[in-house]
Amino acid sequence: MKKINxxxxxxxxxTGGETIRLLLNHPYATLTFVHSRSNAGNPLHATHPDLLGDTSLYFTDTIQEDVDVLFLCLGHGESKKFLQDSPIPSSIKIIDLSQDxxxxxxxxxxxxxxxxxxxxxxxxxxxxxxxxxGCFATAIELGLLPxxxxxxxxxxxxxxxxxxxxAGQKLQETTHFTWRANNISAYKTLTHQHIKEINQTLRQLQPGFSGxxxxxxxxxxxxxxxYVSSCVTVDLPLDEIKKLYHNFYKGHLFTFVADNGMDLKQVVNTNKCLIGLEKEEDKLVVHxxxxxxxxxxxxxxxQNMNLMCGxxxxxxxxxxSIVF
Structure with a gap:
């Protein structure tokens, strides 16, 4: 199969680092350039030390137009500005990882x-x-879409x-090891930026969803x-609910219903979503x-690039590759 640039x-x-790692090992893609104004002229492994020996690429502050697909791994609000300020040919496919x-x-x-x-x-x-x-949006949506x-x-x-x-790579108090270690806290309670995205997606399948x-x-x-847990009221018995989920995700390569329990380590370093279902009376919990x-x-x-490019x-x- 012909490779793309x-x-x-x-x-x-x-996200930029993870995208680099995936593309360097992709059978049908050649990573031709990685743009970063603050790191231009430095080898990729200067910022991502694990890439030492994997690539000889250097960060650049110029935009190359001889590519088929361009990934935007920018901060929220920056992708829209980048596309407005940069004359990217319409022939180049764009995959934007921000919320813009x-x-x-x-x-x-x-x-x-x-x-x-x-x-x-x-x-x-x-x-x-x-x-x-978004990350939370993906987990919550896949749990509720069936x-x-x-x-x-x-x-x-x-x-x-x-x-x-x-929370991103930029150091903040709440991402510092001494703050995170042995600690849990809530944030953006009921106001998280992914809520609008989630509601929009749910209404794509259930237009009358007003909750x-x-x-x-x-x-x-x-x-x-x-790891997400959603509690909803559902009158159907659990066996019928499980059939709904299995049927909905039949033919999808990365989303699975775990009938015998699940934990976070099962999905780390994979592109999978695992879903678990538990029910007591009329309350269904979707993990x-x-x-x-x-x-x-x-x-x-x-995954989206693969679909776009056939x-x-x-x-x-x-x-x-690992569990523990």
């Missing part, structure tokens, strides 16, 4: 498809521009815990991964877990 804008952060285009925003000549393959696979295959979903598809989703009460990499996803995110004492840097960011971005959906994403 790809580039990265914003390669110094966590997730709610239907567009630019002249560029309309973005929401890049959640479990509901938009066919649109992604035809798309020129992708808005990659209920929305059946038209039975009601008010949801969700708690989710994320590793420190979810809320009441979301409380937690900071966890670990580096990577997201969902992902690696926030992979299925929640760079892995899903590469590759196997899991190309370059067969990742699991």
């Amino acid at each position: 790809v580039g990265i804008i914003g390669g110094a952060g966590y 285009f997730r709610l239907g925003e567009s630019l002249p000549g560029r309309n973005f498809i929401y890049g959640l393959p479990e509901i938009n696979r066919e649109q992604i295959k035809q798309a020129k521009n992708i808005a990659n979903p 209920l929305a598809n059946a038209g039975i989703l009601k008010e949801a009460y969700t708690t989710g815990i994320t590793g420190s990499t979810g 809320n996803v009441n979301f409380i995110p937690w900071r966890g004492d670990f580096a990577r991964g997201i 969902s877990a992902i690696d926030n840097l992979l299925k929640g960011a760079s892995g899903q971005a590469v 590759f196997e959906e899991d190309a370059g994403l067969k990742l699991k």
Whole structure:
């Protein structure tokens, strides 16, 4: 299969680093440049030391246009500004990992498809521009979408815990080791930026959904991964609910229903989402877990690239190598 050329804008952060690692090992992609104004002229391994010996690429502050796909691994608000300020040819496919285009925003000549393959696979295959979903949004949506598809989703009460990499590479008090170690805290209670994205996606399958996803995110004492638990009221018996979930995700390569329990280590260093279901009386609890840097960011971005370019959906994403 013919290889494509790809580039990265914003390669110094966590998502940039993960995207570099995936693309360096992708069977059908050649990483031709990684853009970073603050690191221009430095080898990639100066910022990502684990890449020593894996690539001879240097960061650059120039934008190369001889690529087929461009990944934007920029901060929120920066992707839109970059595309407005930079004359990127319309022939180059864009995959944006920020939140700038997730709610239907567009630019002249560029309309973005929401890049959640479990509901938009066919649109992604035809798309020129992708808005990659948020990490918490991915985990929560994949946990609730089968209920929305059946038209039975009601008010949801969700708690989710994320590793420190979810806050980005820039050092903050709450990402410092001495603060995170042996510590848990809530933040952005009921106001997290992914809530609008989640509600929009749920209403794509259940237009009449008028409830809320009441979301409380937690900071966890670990580096990577997201574990979410959503409580909803459902009258169906658990066996029927499990059938709904198995049928909904049949044919999807990365989302699985775990019938015998689940834990976070099962998904770390994978592009998987695992879903667990528990029920007492009319209360259903949906657990969902992902690696926030992979299925929640760079892995899903590469999954979208595979679909856009006609590759196997899991190309370059067969990742699991360790458990402990």
